[in-house]
Amino acid sequence: MIRWPALYAIALRQLYLMRGSPTRVLPIFAWVAVDIVLWGFIARYLARVSDGVPDFTATLLGAVLLWDFFSRVMQGVTTAFLEDVWSRNFLNLFASPLSVGSYLGGLVLTSVLASLIGLAVMLALAGGVFGLSFAMLGLLLVPYLLVLFLFGIALGIFASAMVLRLGPASEWLVWPIPALLSPFAGVFYPLDTLPSWMQAIGRALPPSYVFEGLRSVVAGQGFSMPELIGGLVLALVQIALACWLFAAVFKGAIRSGLLARYSAESVA
Amino acid sequence: MKLTHAATARPVLQVANVHKHYGSKIAVADISFEVAAGEIVGLLGPNGAGKTTTINMVLGVLEASRGQILIDGHDVMRQRRRALSATNFAAVYAPLPGNLTVEQNLRIFGLIYGVRPLQMRIDGLLQQFDLLAYRDTRCGVLSSGEQTRVCLAKALLNQPRLLLLDEPTASLDPATARDIRLQIQRIAREQGGGILWTSHNMTEVEDVCDRVLILSQGRVLLQGDPRTLASEHGAASLEDLFVRLARDPGATAPKREAGA
Numbered sequence: 001m002i003r004w005p006a007l008y009a010i011a012l013r014q015l016y017l018m019r020g021s022p023t024r025v026l027p028i029f030a031w032v033a034v035d036i037v038l039w040g041f042i043a044r045y046l047a048r049v050s051d052g053v054p055d056f057t058a059t060l061l062g063a064v065l066l067w068d069f070f071s072r073v074m075q076g077v078t079t080a081f082l083e084d085v086w087s088r089n090f091l092n093l094f095a096s097p098l099s100v101g102s103y104l105g106g107l108v109l110t111s112v113l114a115s116l117i118g119l120a121v122m123l124a125l126a127g128g129v130f131g132l133s134f135a136m137l138g139l140l141l142v143p144y145l146l147v148l149f150l151f152g153i154a155l156g157i158f159a160s161a162m163v164l165r166l167g168p169a170s171e172w173l174v175w176p177i178p179a180l181l182s183p184f185a186g187v188f189y190p191l192d193t194l195p196s197w198m199q200a201i202g203r204a205l206p207p208s209y210v211f212e213g214l215r216s217v218v219a220g221q222g223f224s225m226p227e228l229i230g231g232l233v234l235a236l237v238q239i240a241l242a243c244w245l246f247a248a249v250f251k252g253a254i255r256s257g258l259l260a261r262y263s264a265e266s267v268a
Numbered sequence: 269m270k271l272t273h274a275a276t277a278r279p280v281l282q283v284a285n286v287h288k289h290y291g292s293k294i295a296v297a298d299i300s301f302e303v304a305a306g307e308i309v310g311l312l313g314p315n316g317a318g319k320t321t322t323i324n325m326v327l328g329v330l331e332a333s334r335g336q337i338l339i340d341g342h343d344v345m346r347q348r349r350r351a352l353s354a355t356n357f358a359a360v361y362a363p364l365p366g367n368l369t370v371e372q373n374l375r376i377f378g379l380i381y382g383v384r385p386l387q388m389r390i391d392g393l394l395q396q397f398d399l400l401a402y403r404d405t406r407c408g409v410l411s412s413g414e415q416t417r418v419c420l421a422k423a424l425l426n427q428p429r430l431l432l433l434d435e436p437t438a439s440l441d442p443a444t445a446r447d448i449r450l451q452i453q454r455i456a457r458e459q460g461g462g463i464l465w466t467s468h469n470m471t472e473v474e475d476v477c478d479r480v481l482i483l484s485q486g487r488v489l490l491q492g493d494p495r496t497l498a499s500e501h502g503a504a505s506l507e508d509l510f511v512r513l514a515r516d517p518g519a520t521a522p523k524r525e526a527g528a
Contacts, residue, residue, distance in 0.1 A: 001349070009379035013365075016372045020406075087365035092422075095327035095362075097353040098380050255331045257290065260324040 002101040010098075010106020011113070014080050018114075027075075028118045032068050033125055039064040040130040058218050061132050063187050063211060065122050070148040070207060071178040072118045076111025077156025078163075078174050085168050090262045100247050107160070108153055115149070140217065143228055144210045150235035151206040155181075157242035161249045168262075186211050206235040278341055279304050280354075280430045280462035281326065286335030288321055288486075295321045297486040298335070303430065303462035308453070310473040310494060311466045313483035314514035319466045322483070323359075323432055326464070328352055340429045353381065356426055358419040359434035366408020370399055370418050373407055374425065381426035393421040396451070412439035420448065424455065431455070431463045437472060445469075449476050470494075470507040482510065484517040 018024045043060040084090055093103065126132040134141050159174045166173075184198055185207040191199050202208040209231030213223045253259040281303040288296040296318040303309045311319050324330035326337055328344045328351065337344045342351035364373040371390060378386040394400045397417040402410060407418055416436060423431060433452070437445035453476060456463050467473050473480055473494050480494045490497065490513070494506055503509035 003382070005379045005382055009376045012379070013368070013372075013376050016368055016376075020367070020369075083365075087367060088363070089365050091327075091329060091359070091362040092364060092377070093380070095329050095352065095355075095357060096377070096380050097349045097382070099349060254329060257324075257330050260330045 001099050002105050003097075003099065004102075006098050006102040007105040007109060010080070010103055011109040013106075014083065014110040015113075017083060028072070028114050029121045032072065032118055032122050035064050035068050036061070036122060036125045037129070040126065040132075044130070058132065059215065060188065061126055061130055062134070062214060062218070065126055065132070066144070066148055066210065066214070067178070067182060067185075067187050067207070068122060069115065069119055069145065070152045073111050073115045073149050073152025074156040074159065074178060075175075076114040077107045077153060078159045080107045080110040081156075081160040081163065082171060082174075085163065085171070085262075088262075090259060094250075094259060100250050101243075104157060104243060104246060107156070111153065111156060112149075115152070119145075140213075140223060143232065144214065147206050147210050147228070147231045147235050150232070150239055154235060154238035154242045157239070157246050161242065161246040164246070164253060164262075165249045165258075181205060181207075184208070190215060204234070206231040206238070209234070277305070280340055281464065282336075282338040283322070283326070284336045284338075286322070286325060286332045286337060288318075288325060288330070288333050294486050296325070296332075299483070299486070299488050300335075301481055301488060301491070303464055305429070305462055306456060306460050307479065308456050308463040308465055308477045310477035310480035311464055311483065312468075312470075312473060312480055312510060314510075317483040318486040319483055320434065321486075323357070323434055323464070323466065326430075326432060327355065327357055353426065354429040355432065356381070356423040356428040356430075357432035357434070358416070358423040358436050359432075360416075360436075360438050361434070362419070363415055364407050364418055364422060366406060369404050369406050370394070370410075370421075371403045373418065374422060377422050378425050383425050389425060393424060396424075397421045413441065413444045416440055416444075416448065420451070427459055427461070429461045431461055433463060433465045435467055436465070437467070437469065445472070452476065470505065470510060474506055480506075482513055484513055487517075489513055489517055 039061050046060070084093060123134070155177060159177060163170050163174060184194070184202045185205045186194070186202055187207070191202045191208055191212060194202060209227050213227055213231075217223050250259070253262070279302040283302070284300050285298050286296060286300070287294075287298045299318075299322065301309070311322065313319050321330065325332050326339070326344065328348055331345060339351040340354040342354065344351045364377075368376070371394070374390045374393065375386065378390060383389050394403055397420060399414070399417055399421060402414060402418075407415060410418065416439060420436065423433070436452070437448055440448060449472060452463065452465075455461075465473075465477060477494050479491060480497060481488050482490045490501065490509075492500065498504065498506045498509045501509055503512060
């Protein structure tokens with residue numbers, strides 16, 4: 001059961017941390033800006049050396065921007081969760097009436113706010129410096145961003161469950177997850193470029209539907225509504241599965257004593 | 269023993285036949301006890317006796333292998349939110365996040381516990397625990413004594429029916445520890461809730477607790493009035509009785525009677 005004041009408390013905690021520490025705010029913009037600048041110039045160079053090839057800026061930079069958005073959403077959830085690991089706060093939080101639903105809701109709300117700020121900076125930088133415009137996508141951008149957002153949430157909750165189960169030292173497994181998935185999701189190339197086993201994994205990843213759709217629109221071939229809905233449904237199912245997994249790990253941690261020991265292990 | 273919810277003057281905490289084992293290792297062996305409203309109960313025992321395991325089970329962060337725990341009539345595992353809304357705790361091993369200020373921490377936990385009106389409650393607790401000067405100070409830079417006071421302020425946010433204090437004065441100087449003890453005694457008197465208190469300081473226990481339970485190897489060996497328990501069992505002091513039981517958990521026989 002979700003209680004809004006408790007959910008708000010979890011998000012407020014993150015807001016306090018960001019307000020008091022610029023080093024927590026910087027990553028929302030810094031890596032995104034670096035990626036936009038790097039890939040913006042790569043796209044510009046490729047456009048210069050390959051006459052007649054369609055708009056590299058739109059395809060490459062657009063893909064980077066959207067993948068960064070997804071990564072930020074996921075890290076928004078995991079970073080908020082890891083703040084509780086780093087500050088050894090689980091005992092205080094979970095020996096209270098806070099439910100798992102309210103806690104996860106708070107992590108998601110935190111991520112929504114942080115990723116929207118990040119998205120605004122991305123769009124401003126890509127548009128202002130490299131002339132990238134998503135105008136050609138129009139309102140289609142909204143459902144595509146929604147799919148990426150939902151998958152970012154699902155993966156963030158999954159990664160948090162993994163750290164809760166495996167212990168604080170497993171934190172390092174969280175950060176490479178987006179990079180690990182990107183070859184399968186067809187961020188920079190069509191899925192049919194991949195061998196069939198990689199395509200099968202790619203089809204289980206909602207972002208692959210987004211990037212296939214975007215490439216199709218940029219190439220002037222329109223978009224497939226069933227594919228878009230398929231990606232959306234897949235992402236929603238994965239959120240439900242991730243929440244179920246977190247709740248199951250939480251329950252197991254209470255049964256095994258892991259949750260009670262977590263604070264001590266955080267400093268081990 | 270199956271606990272009932274219907275009693276009119278029901279205890280704030282009922283622990284019935286609670287057992288916890290990890291594989292073949294028994295941490296707590298079928299313990300039963302109660303804490304009444306307005307009562308301060310000391311939970312004593314050597315390291316590894318099962319005190320913190322018991323407290324973790326009462327706090328709902330550790331599930332008992334069997335048995336039942338009711339807080340204010342609510343089952344900790346089945347009615348978790350209701351039971352934990354009536355509880356709070358302070359422990360030396362659970363400091364509040366050091367990267368948030370005193371007021372920020374109190375606001376966040378006040379929201380989690382559904383405290384209303386929150387600002388008034390925070391202001392009252394800051395005054396009660398002499399923390400007004402540290403309102404905007406990050407908890408991580410406070411001294412041990414100040415951090416303990418912040419933890420106690422957090423523990424009283426929701427005016428809990430059951431307050432769990434795990435060695436609340438362990439890191440305090442004698443003067444501050446005495447102040448804290450007096451405050452907690454006053455809280456028990458005025459709020460009417462029950463307090464479960466663990467400590468290794470026997471003088472403190474004799475001073476504060478109405479009743480003590482002595483645990484060893486996961487079992488309750490003795491319980492009674494801390495001011496008379498030692499003499500009833502032929503020991504010179506509560507500390508002597510504690511040391512004897514810590515070395516030999518079977519040595520509970522009243523020596524005076526045996527020698528008479």
